[in-house]
Amino acid sequence: MKTRLMLVEDHGLVREGLRALLNAQDDMTVVGEAADGREAVRMVKRVKPDVVVMDTNLPRLNGVEATRQITADASVKVLALADASTNRAVGEMFQAGASGLLLKSASFDELLQAIKRIASGETYLGGAVAEIVVQHYIRGNGHNHGEGNGQTNGHTALTPREREVLQLLAEGHAPREVAGLLAISIKTVDTHRHQIMKKCRFRGLADLTRYALREGLTTLHVEPQA
Structure with a gap:
C-alpha cells in the first residue's frame, strides 16, 4: 500500500x-x-x-x-x-x-x-x-524573561487562538477579515487583540508586527513602519 x-x-x-x-x-x-x-x-x-x-x-x-x-x-x-x-x-x-x-x-x-x-x-x-x-x-522551551515590547515570555505566553489572531493582524488583515477567517465575532477579535497587547506590552501595531516577525509567526518580509 x-x-x-x-x-x-x-x-x-x-x-x-x-x-x-x-x-x-x-x-x-x-x-x-x-x-x-x-x-x-x-x-x-x-x-x-x-x-x-x-x-x-x-x-x-x-x-x-x-x-x-x-x-x-x-x-x-x-x-x-x-x-x-x-x-x-x-x-x-x-x-x-x-x-x-x-x-x-x-x-x-x-x-x-x-x-x-x-x-x-x-x-x-x-x-x-x-x-x-x-x-x-x-533554553527552557523558548521562554525568556525580558521586559517590554513582546519579550515577556515569548509567544508561548499566548493562547493558540491569540497566536492565530496575532499572525493574521501582523499580515495586514483587518479585524473584520480576521473574524471571517476564524469564524468568530469582531468583538471577540478585539478582545483577543487587547489581551495580546496587554500580555506582550505592545504599544501599537508596529510592535505587534515586529514581534510576529521575530517569533516566526508570519512570513512577512517587510519591516513595519513605526
Missing part, C-alpha cells in the same frame, strides 16, 4: 517539484496540496493523508500552529521542513506534535528516508537540526 502524502508549501514551484519527485516513487502518492496553514488544516480532514510534509513558514497560519491542529488527530503524522534560520520554529515543531524535522537543505534521499520512518511510526530528526532542538530545550 502506498504512503499517502500531503504537501504544504507556499512556493508553487517548490511544491510542484516535490510532487513530481514523490509521485515517481513506487510506494508513495501525493493526495493533496496546500499553500498555507489554514488551507492545510481544512484539507487534511478531506484527503486523510498518512504524512503531511509541512513548511514551517506559511501565511495565514504558520507551520507550528497548523501542526498543532493537524496532529490533534493522532493518525496523521507531520514532517516539518525548515530553513536553518528559523531556529525557534524548528525547536517548537516537536512541541506542536511533529514526528520529524528536516532542513530544506537536506537531500531528497534523506527526505524519502524521513517520510518512510515517520510513516512506520518512528520519529525522525535530521542531524543538522538536532543541535537546534537540543538548544531550544536547554
Whole structure:
C-alpha cells in the first residue's frame, strides 16, 4: 500500500517539484496540496493523508500552529521542513506534535528516508537540526524573561487562538477579515487583540508586527513602519 502524502508549501514551484519527485516513487502518492496553514488544516480532514510534509513558514497560519491542529488527530503524522534560520520554529515543531524535522537543505534521499520512518511510526530528526532542538530545550522551551515590547515570555505566553489572531493582524488583515477567517465575532477579535497587547506590552501595531516577525509567526518580509 502506498504512503499517502500531503504537501504544504507556499512556493508553487517548490511544491510542484516535490510532487513530481514523490509521485515517481513506487510506494508513495501525493493526495493533496496546500499553500498555507489554514488551507492545510481544512484539507487534511478531506484527503486523510498518512504524512503531511509541512513548511514551517506559511501565511495565514504558520507551520507550528497548523501542526498543532493537524496532529490533534493522532493518525496523521507531520514532517516539518525548515530553513536553518528559523531556529525557534524548528525547536517548537516537536512541541506542536511533529514526528520529524528536516532542513530544506537536506537531500531528497534523506527526505524519502524521513517520510518512510515517520510513516512506520518512528520519529525522525535530521542531524543538522538536532543541535537546534537540543538548544531550544536547554533554553527552557523558548521562554525568556525580558521586559517590554513582546519579550515577556515569548509567544508561548499566548493562547493558540491569540497566536492565530496575532499572525493574521501582523499580515495586514483587518479585524473584520480576521473574524471571517476564524469564524468568530469582531468583538471577540478585539478582545483577543487587547489581551495580546496587554500580555506582550505592545504599544501599537508596529510592535505587534515586529514581534510576529521575530517569533516566526508570519512570513512577512517587510519591516513595519513605526
